[in-house]
Amino acid sequence: MSFSSFLSPNTFSTVNSFGSFGSDASTWFPKSLAIFLSHPLLFGSIGVTFFGLIGYCTKWMYSMASEAFFQYFVRTLVITTENPEFEWVASLVRKQSWWQSKNLSVDSTINYAANGKGFLEREYQPAIDKTHVFSYKKQLIQVHRETLSNQTKQEQDENTGRVDTRQVEKLTLTTYRCPPNFWDNFLDDASQDGLKDMEKGISIYTPYPHSNVGWQRKVKTRNKRSLESVILEDGVVEKLTKDLSKYNEMGVPYRRGYLLYGPAGTGKTSFITALASHFQLNVCIIALSDNTLNDQYLHKVINEPPNRSLILLEDIDAAFLDREEELKEEERNKNIAATSETGHAQSALAQQQFAYGHPLTAMNQQQLAFAHAQSAYGQQPYNKPRKRRTNVTLSGILNALDGVMSSEKRIVFMTTNYKNKLDSALIRPGRIDFEQYIGHCTPMMFERMFKRFYKDCTNDQCQSFVDLASACKESISPAQLQRHFIRYMDDPQGAVDNFSEIK
Known part of the structure; x- marks a missing residue:
C-alpha cells in the first residue's frame, strides 16, 4: 500500500468511525483487528515489540535459572601459584587425573643413582588451557588449568642463586551437587602430605620478588639437621644453644640478634639450620644482594615473618660496595x-x-x-663505577632491624665472611646481642669429623688423619673435609692415604 492510499479519505473515514465502535461492543474487537491487519506498518511494529518482550523475558528467566542452578548445585574453587596450598592441590590433581585425562603435559628430570647411572623421572599433569574431568571420592571434578599472561612470578634457587621467571598459574576446579564442606575436605586431603613433610623438615621462606606481598614458602622442605651433626670448636654450640633456650623456655617477649662471622665453608649456615631444627623454627632467608628488594619492601618482610621463624641475612657484607x-x-x-x-x-x-x-x-x-x-x-678503558649490588641502603637495613627489635619474639641471624667490612652501626649492641667466630678446623674437629663419617675406623686410622691434617700448613674448612670424606665413603684408609687431594 502506498503512502497516498494510506492517507486516502476512505482510511480516515474508517478511523473516524472508530468512535462508533463503542456503541456496538460486539463489533469493536473484530473491526480493530481488521484495522491492524489492513496496515502492515502498524502491525509489524506491534509484532516486533511483542516478540522482543518475549525474548527479553526468556533471557531473564534463563539467567535467573542458571544463577539459581550454579548457586545451589555448583561448587567452584579457584587457586593460583601465589597461594601456599597451590602445589599441594596441583599434586593431588596430578595423582588423580593423569591416568584419566586425555590431554597431558610432561616434565622430565634427569637424576643419577648412587652408582652414577642416570635415569629419567617423569611427572605428568593436565595440559594447560585444556579442560579435564576426574573422579575424586565418587565426585566428578572438572579442572581447567591456565596461565595468567599479565602476571609473572620470580623464584630464586637457594642453591644456585639463579632467579627464574614463571607465569602465574591458575587452577579452576568445578563440581556439582556436593555438600557445602566438600572443598574444605578436599583441601585438607591435599595438604595432609605437605603438612607431614613440614613436620619432618624445615620450611624455608623467601620474599616474593617484585610483588611486595611478603613471604613465599619453598615447595620442598629442607631436612632437619641435628646439633650433633654440626662439628665446631668446643663450647660454641652449647653456648649459643643455651642463650636461645634461656629466652625460649621463659616464654617472655624477647628480641635477639646474632652475628656469625668467619671464612667461607666453615658451617655458619649449617649451624643456623641445626638451631632452627632444634627449636622447631622456620627459616626466612633474605638475600640483600637481590636487586628486587628495596628499603620499603625489606622493612615489610623483615617485620612480618611467618609464625615461629628466625630471619637469616646471609653474607650481609656482600650486599654493599666497599x-x-x-x-x-x-x-x-x-x-x-x-x-x-x-x-x-x-x-x-x-x-x-x-x-x-x-x-x-x-x-x-x-x-x-x-x-x-x-x-x-x-687509552686504557676506565673502570666503570661498579653498579650497586643492591637497592637496599644501610639506613634502610638499620630502620628495618630497629623495627624488628621493637617487635616481640624476633630472632635475627646475620652471617658474613668479613666482619671488618661491616659498618659499626649495623653491629652495635641492641642490634647484635651475640657475636661468634666460626673458624677453620682444629685438631679436635678433625678427629670428631673423621669418626662421624667412619664409625668403624680404627684408632690408628683416625690418629694418622689427625696428624696429617694438623701438620698441613694451609687451613682446612669443614666443607673441604666433608667433600673429601664423601669422595672416599666407606673407605677410611683411602681418606688417609689420599689426604693430599684435599684442596
Missing part, C-alpha cells in the same frame, strides 16, 4: 684521564716540530716515546 675500593677506582680514573691529555699534547708538539723540519734530538725522541707511552696508558 667505599675504600670505590674511591680508589675514582682516583685511578682521574689519573688515567689526566695522563691521557698530557700524553696527547706532548706527542702532538713533538710531531709538529718534526713536521717543520726540526730534527728530533735524543731528548726529543725520549719525550716522544714517553708521550706515546702516556697516551697508550691514557
